[in-house]
Amino acid sequence: xxxxxxxxxxxxxxxxxxxxxxxxxxxxxxxxxxxxxxxxxxxxxxxxxxxxxxxxxxxxxxxxxxxxxxxxxxxxxxxxxxxxxxxxxxxxxxxxxxxxxxxxxxxxxxxxxxxxxxxxxxxxxxxxxxxxxxxxxxxxxxxxxxxxxxxxxxxxxxxxxxxxxxxxxxxxxxxxxxxxxxxxxxxxxxxxxxxxxxxxxxxxxxxxxxxxxxxxxxxxxxxxxxxxxxxxxxxxxxxxxxxxxxxxxxxxxxxxxxxxxxxxxxxxxxxxxxxxxxxxxxxxxxxxxxxxxxxxxxxxxxxxxxxxxxxxxxxxxxxxxxxxxxxxxxxxxxxxxxxxxxxxxxxxxxxxxxxxxxxxxxxxxxxxxxxxxxxxxxxxxxxxxxxxxxxxxxxxxxxxxxxxxxxxxxxxxxxxxxxxxxx
Amino acid sequence: xxxxxxxxxxxxxxxxxxxxxxxxxxxxxxxxxxxxxxxxxxxxxxxxxxxxxxxxxxxxxxxxxxxxxxxxxxxxxxxxxxxxxxxxxxxxxxxxxxxxxxxxxxxxxxxxxxxxxxxxxxxxxxxxxxxxxxxxxxxxxxxxxxxxxxxxxxxxxxxxxxxxxxxxxxxxxxxxxxxxxxxxxxxxxxxxxxxxxxxxxxxxxxxxxxxxxxxxxxxxxxxxxxxxxxxxxxxxxxxxxxxxxxxxxxxxxxxxxxxxxxxxxxxxxxxxxxxxxxxxxxxxxxxxxxxxxxxxxxxxxxxxxxxxxxxxxxxxxxxxxxxxxxxxxxxxxxxxxxxxxxxxxxxxxxxxxxxxxxxxxxxxxxxxxxxxxxxxxxxxxxxxxxxxxxxxxxxxxxxxxxxxxxxxxxxxxxxxxxxxxxx
Numbered sequence: 019x020x021x022x023x024x025x026x027x028x029x030x031x032x033x034x035x036x037x038x039x040x041x042x043x044x045x046x047x048x049x050x051x052x053x054x055x056x057x058x059x060x061x062x063x064x065x066x067x068x069x070x071x072x073x074x075x076x077x078x079x080x081x082x083x084x085x086x087x088x089x090x091x092x093x094x095x096x097x098x099x100x101x102x103x104x105x106x107x108x109x110x111x112x113x114x115x116x117x118x119x120x121x122x123x124x125x126x127x128x129x130x131x132x133x134x135x136x137x138x139x140x141x142x143x144x145x146x147x148x149x150x151x152x153x154x155x156x157x158x159x160x161x162x163x164x165x166x167x168x169x170x171x172x173x174x175x176x177x178x179x180x181x182x183x184x185x186x187x188x189x190x191x192x193x194x195x196x197x198x199x200x201x202x203x204x205x206x207x208x209x210x211x212x213x214x215x216x217x218x219x220x221x222x223x224x225x226x227x228x229x230x231x232x233x234x235x236x237x238x239x240x241x242x243x244x245x246x247x248x249x250x251x252x253x254x255x256x257x258x259x260x261x262x263x264x265x266x267x268x269x270x271x272x273x274x275x276x277x278x279x280x281x282x283x284x285x286x287x288x289x290x291x292x293x294x295x296x297x298x299x300x301x302x303x304x305x306x307x308x309x310x311x312x313x314x315x316x317x318x319x320x321x322x323x324x325x326x327x328x329x330x331x332x333x334x335x336x337x338x339x340x341x342x343x344x345x346x347x348x349x350x351x352x353x354x355x356x357x358x359x360x361x362x363x364x365x366x367x368x369x370x371x372x373x374x375x376x377x378x379x380x381x382x383x384x385x386x387x388x389x390x391x392x393x394x395x396x397x398x399x400x401x402x403x404x405x406x407x408x409x410x411x412x413x414x415x416x417x418x419x420x421x422x423x424x425x426x427x428x429x430x431x432x433x434x435x436x437x438x439x440x441x
Numbered sequence: 442x443x444x445x446x447x448x449x450x451x452x453x454x455x456x457x458x459x460x461x462x463x464x465x466x467x468x469x470x471x472x473x474x475x476x477x478x479x480x481x482x483x484x485x486x487x488x489x490x491x492x493x494x495x496x497x498x499x500x501x502x503x504x505x506x507x508x509x510x511x512x513x514x515x516x517x518x519x520x521x522x523x524x525x526x527x528x529x530x531x532x533x534x535x536x537x538x539x540x541x542x543x544x545x546x547x548x549x550x551x552x553x554x555x556x557x558x559x560x561x562x563x564x565x566x567x568x569x570x571x572x573x574x575x576x577x578x579x580x581x582x583x584x585x586x587x588x589x590x591x592x593x594x595x596x597x598x599x600x601x602x603x604x605x606x607x608x609x610x611x612x613x614x615x616x617x618x619x620x621x622x623x624x625x626x627x628x629x630x631x632x633x634x635x636x637x638x639x640x641x642x643x644x645x646x647x648x649x650x651x652x653x654x655x656x657x658x659x660x661x662x663x664x665x666x667x668x669x670x671x672x673x674x675x676x677x678x679x680x681x682x683x684x685x686x687x688x689x690x691x692x693x694x695x696x697x698x699x700x701x702x703x704x705x706x707x708x709x710x711x712x713x714x715x716x717x718x719x720x721x722x723x724x725x726x727x728x729x730x731x732x733x734x735x736x737x738x739x740x741x742x743x744x745x746x747x748x749x750x751x752x753x754x755x756x757x758x759x760x761x762x763x764x765x766x767x768x769x770x771x772x773x774x775x776x777x778x779x780x781x782x783x784x785x786x787x788x789x790x791x792x793x794x795x796x797x798x799x800x801x802x803x804x805x806x807x808x809x810x811x812x813x814x815x816x817x818x819x820x821x822x823x824x825x826x827x828x829x830x831x832x833x834x835x836x837x838x839x840x841x842x843x844x845x846x847x848x849x850x851x852x853x854x855x856x857x858x859x860x861x862x863x864x
Contacts, residue, residue, distance in 0.1 A: 036621045038614075066624035094614050096621035103625050183843055191461075191517050191746035194847060198459045198519035201489035202526050207742055228844060295721070297739075316720075318738035319630055323614035327749055329843060409843035420606060420752060420832035421651060424617060 025057060026128025028347075030079075031064035031071060032163075033134030033141075036096040037177030038184075038325040039336035040163045043133050044097060045090035046340025047161065048079050052087075057348055062125060062432055066099035068132070068141065072114060072439055074121050076432040089425035091337060092415035094325035097427050105141050108148065115148045117439050123154045124435045129347045130156050133340070135164035135175070136382060139355060143375035146353040159343040160355040160375055163336070165322045167218040170381040171373040172357035176339055177322070179332030179408035182222035184324040185211050185266070186409055188317065189226035193233045193264045196313070200262035206253060206304050206312035207264045210297035212321060214270040216385050217241050219321070223266030224397035225405060234263040235396070238300070240270030241385060242394040244279060250307050252395055257310060267296045326422055330411025335368075342370045366407035448480065449551025451770070453502075454487035454494060455519040455586075456557030456564075460600030461607075461748040462759035463556060463586045464520045468513035469763025470554050470584065471502050475510075480771055485548060485855055489522035491555070491564065495537060495862055497544050499855040512848035514760060515838035517748035520850050528564050531571065538571045540862050546577045547858045552770045553579050556763075558587035558598070559805060562778060566798035569776040582766040583778040583798055586759070588745045590641040593804040594796040595780035599762055600745070602755030602831035605645035607747040608634050608689070609832055611740065612649035616656045616687045619736070623685035629676060629727050629735035630687045633720035635744060637693040639808050640664050642744070646689030647820035648828060657686040658819070661723070663693030664808060665817040667702060673730050675818055680733060690719045749845055753834025758791075765793045789830035 030047050032040055044063070051058045063077040064070030070077070077098055079087070090097055105114050122130070132142040139160045146158035162169050167178035189209060196207040213219040217239035227233040234256045238244065256263035271279050279296040297314040304312050335358050342356035355378050359371035389401035397405075415422040453470050455463055467486070474481045486500040487493030493500070500521055502510070513520055528537050545553070555565040562583045569581035585592050590601035612632060619630040636642040640662035650656040657679045661667065679686035694702045702719040720737040727735050758781050765779035778801050782794035812824035820828075838845040 032621070036618055069624065093617070095617035099624055100621045101625040102622070186843070187749050187845060188743050188747070190844060190847070191748060192742040194516070194518035195459055195742045195746040198455070198523045199525070201492065201522055202524040204742075209743070225844065228842070231844075231847065231849065298718070298721070313741050314739065315741035315743050316718075316737065316739045317743070318736050319615040319618045319627075320611050320632070320738050320740070320743075323618040324611070325614060326610050331843075406842055411843065412837070412840055414835070414837070417835055419651070419829055420609070420754075420834065421613060421648065421654075422610060424613070424654065426654065 025059050027059040027126050028061045028129035028131060029064065029071060029122065029127045030061055030131040031067045031133065032096040032098055032100040033067050033132060033138035034100060034102060035165065035322065036100050037163060037165050037322050038094040038180040038328045039176050039333050040133060041090040041093045041095065041097045042333050042336035043161050043163060043176060043340035045087055046337040047131050047344055048087050050341045050344040054344070054348060058129065059126065062127065063098040065429065067101035067103065068105065069101050069103055069441065071118050071121050072441060074434045074436050074439065076125060077429045078432045081430040082427050086425050086427055091333065092325060092413070093424040094323045097425070098429065104137050108144055115144065116152070118145060119149050119152050119154050119156070121436065122156055125432065128156060130158040131161055131343050132158065133161040133163050135166060136169060136380070139169065139375055140379035143353055143379045146375065157347050157352045159347050159351070160378065161339050161343045162355055162357070165212060165219065166216065168216055168382050170378055170383045173360040173368065174358055174408055176332055176336035178218060179329040179335070180324065181212070181219055181321050182225065182405060183329040183409035184321045184327050185219060185222040185317065186225035187327055189223045189235065189264055189266055190231070190233065192315065193226060193235070196262045196264065203311060204313050205257050205262050205310045208267060208297045208300050208312060208314040210267050210269055210295050210314070210316045213240060213268045215240060217268050218385055220266050220268035221385065221389060221397050221401055222405060225402065225409060234260040236263060236265045237395055237397065238265065238267040238271045239390055239394070240268045240272065241390060243274045244271050246303060250303065253304060253310070254308055265300060267300050269296055271296050325415055325424070328413050329409045330413040331408055333413045338370055346372060363403055363407065366410065448482050450482040450549050451484045451552035451554060452487065452494060452545065452550045453484055453554040454490045454556065455521055455523040456490050456555060456561035457523060457525060458588065458745065459519040459523050460586060460588050460745050461517040461603040461751045462599050462756050464513040464516045464518065465756050465759035466556050466584050466586060466599060466763035467520060468510060469760040470767055471510050473764045473767040477771060481552065482549065485550065486521040488852065490524035490526065491528065492524045492526050492864065494541050494544050495864060497857045497859050497862065499548060500852045501855045504853040505850050509848050509850055514756065515748060516847040517746045520848070521852060527560050531567055538567065539575070541568060542572050542575050542577050542579070544859065545579055548855065551579060553581040554584055554766050555581065556584040556586050558589060559592060559803070562592065562798055563802035566776055566802045569798065580770050580775045582770050582774070583801065584762050584766045585778055585780070588635060588642065589639065591639055591805050593801055593806045596783040596791065597781055597831055599755055599759035601641060602752040602758070603747065604635070604642055604744050605648065605828060606752040606832035607744045607750050608642055608645040608740065609648035610750055612646045612658065612687055612689055613654070613656065615738065616649060616658070619685045619687065626734060627736050628680050628685050628733045631690060631720045631723050631735060631737040632687070633690050633692055633718050633737070633739040636663060636691045638663060640691050641808055643689050643691035644808065644812060644820050644824055645828060648825065648832060657683040659686060659688045660818055660820065661688065661690040661694045662813055662817065663691045663695065664813060666697045667694050669726065673726065676727060676733070677731055688723060690723050692719055694719050748838055751836050752832045753836040754831055756836045761793055769795060786826050786830065789833065
């Protein structure tokens with residue numbers, strides 16, 4: 019093995035579903051690395067996530083001007099491309115892990131920053147372990163990101179606060195709308211939100227209602243088995259009392275037998291299966307069983323891409339996680355993840371903490387039971403205390419001619435040095 | 442008939458689907474009327490629109506503090522309640538028109554401000570005519586409002602610019618998202634938008650793509666018969682070229698035989714008809730015919746309630762229309778509607794104009810043919826020139842604890858003077 023220069027390059031990749039603020043973490047990584055050019059060479063990014071490392075398709079972020087990197091902070095999506103590609107276990111496919119180390123070595127990469135959720139934390143941990151045994155040590159740092167908010171130890175996951183704000187604001191706005199129409203027209207508004215396994219995002223709909231602006235909202239959580247009779251009775255009673263109500267339904271809501279509501283077997287006129295949504299099923303039963311006119315929306319990608327209404331707190335945390343990742347690396351840490359540690363609620367204070375990846379990998383944080391009201395349709399004050407600080411503050415992107423100015427990077431490739439690798 | 446005092450009160454009502462800025466028009470009406478207390482007494486609002494007039498359920502807006510009226514400018518929905526209630530023709534139901542005049546007379550109302558779309562312009566016109574013949578003349582002024590943008594003479598309808606901005610911004614954001622995921626996951630993003638009869642709102646999706654931020658977008662207009670083969674070929678070619686694409690589909694898109702895509706007869710596992718959406722049908726065919734992973738969203742009320750991302754131009758126009766309505770009334774005009782008259786595009790300049798209701802009622806402005814590209818899937822530069830100024834500028838509401846502060850008025854009822862009226 020040829021002698022390596024002391025100063026190592028860094029590799030950064032985005033993993034899984036992107037968010038409104040994952041690029042703010044990228045911004046934190048790159049800006050902080052650029053401040054330490056004595057210790058960190060270039061920051062290479064994986065084109066389309068870890069696939070870029072496997073295929074040696076690296077992006078040279080040093081070709082991007084300061085202004086472009088700065089603009090990442092207010093640009094949603096994954097600026098280098100992300101991917102849904104889970105590395106198999108070491109036993110099943112050692113070849114992929116070895117390839118990663120080979121690419122890192124060829125490009126003098128000593129720091130690995132992986133920006134993602136639970137799966138990527140696991141991958142990050144394995145790479146750190148394997149690189150040791152392969153004799154090419156890499157400091158692997160995981161940067162937390164996921165709208166699912168399901169990483170352990172950290173108070174929350176950057177990306178969640180912004181999707182929560184979007185859902186809370188949208189639910190409030192649509193509820194005002196339906197309230198105006200209810201006398202002669204629509205009486206129930208339904209919005210379907212993300213969160214197949216946990217109701218974090220659905221719970222955010224509850225934030226639409228506050229003490230000074232109460233709104234009748236029913237939340238359907240994936241944590242609570244769907245009880246049609248009880249639900250319809252709740253809708254009927256709310257409409258009777260308030261004249262209208264809003265329903266926030268998680269895509270993960272399921273019948274007692276485990277089937278998702280969204281998978282009720284919709285078929286078109288020709289008998290072809292159709293993609294449905296939980297919202298359409300809820301809308302259908304409110305119409306057919308209660309004869310209440312309703313409207314429904316499915317937020318889908320709009321919710322996680324909505325940088326225009328991102329939470330300032332979330333943006334700051336996302337940036338801080340990227341920055342802390344680089345600082346941890348510079349201090350010699352390995353196989354760790356920066357975390358958000360909450361100090362107090364009133365006033366809301368937090369600091370950056372550190373978690374070992376051994377304690378993060380393969381642990382899914384569920385929503386606490388005491389976040390859901392006893393009837394199963396609302397959020398508790400405990401939940402509100404936790405969630406409200408996360409949606410606090412606005413952080414508007416710059417606009418040009420009425421449209422947000424989001425950056426597209428040049429994404430110039432680093433010349434390849436190795437043979438092709440078949441995925 | 443008893444002698445009327447010289448100073449008349451005003452009546453204001455909101456009609457049809459509400460918007461992000463209809464309350465800005467209400468604000469314009471009330472603030473301007475308050476500046477002319479020598480000529481206009483109180484402004485009464487109809488609770489739930491014109492129904493409030495028929496049932497003598499009037500709201501005394503003079504009970505609202507200055508700050509609350511001011512807050513209407515940044516509050517979406519209809520603050521006094523709106524309704525979908527079309528008065529029948531004079532021949533069919535003269536009784537209703539006579540009741541309106543009776544209520545106006547009982548409450549010394551000499552000005553009628555009706556804030557709505559085509560139907561309400563027609564009602565407004567009829568009331569003006571009938572009040573003359575009944576010997577209780579009322580000055581009837583129509584304030585334009587509709588996200589459908591289909592009123593004639595006026596350059597555009599307040600409400601449209603904000604929904605256009607929402608759709609343009611959301612489409613850009615979701616397109617950035619799908620572009621990041623396309624390598625290994627979602628390749629097509631579909632968003633369904635409002636506009637059953639005309640493609641104004643769908644066209645706004647085209648604004649997501651600009652010269653400095655080009656995005657592959659396919660628009661499905663209600664003006665263009667749906668051609669499944671041609672559409673799927675377009676999707677396939679765009680995904681081949683760009684790796685991804687976005688589809689903006691109007692709820693009004695229909696098959697050559699006139700059936701809406703949204704009404705393809707979705708049935709659930711039990712054979713019950715399900716409410717579907719055009720987006721689910723488009724998603725289904727992209728999946729089954731092209732095997733391309735896709736995601737879909739239905740914006741529904743979120744688009745027209747989204748005051749958080751309202752167009753500043755739209756807010757200003759909405760306010761100006763309310764203000765001009767009162768000014769017209771003070772000058773003695775009757776059976777007219779204030780309009781937006783465009784003076785120039787670069788720089789964008791406009792002024793308030795005036796249209797006689799005889800020329801507004803029962804005329805639906807369709808989107809010009811030269812706004813749609815020859816292939817039927819995009820917008821022309823002509824369309825862009827028209828639409829871009831309407832989404833210009835941001836006009837953020839105030840926030841408290843991360844949530845927009847929208848006003849709820851006290852809406853105190855005016856004591857009734859008449860017998861009950863059966864609707």
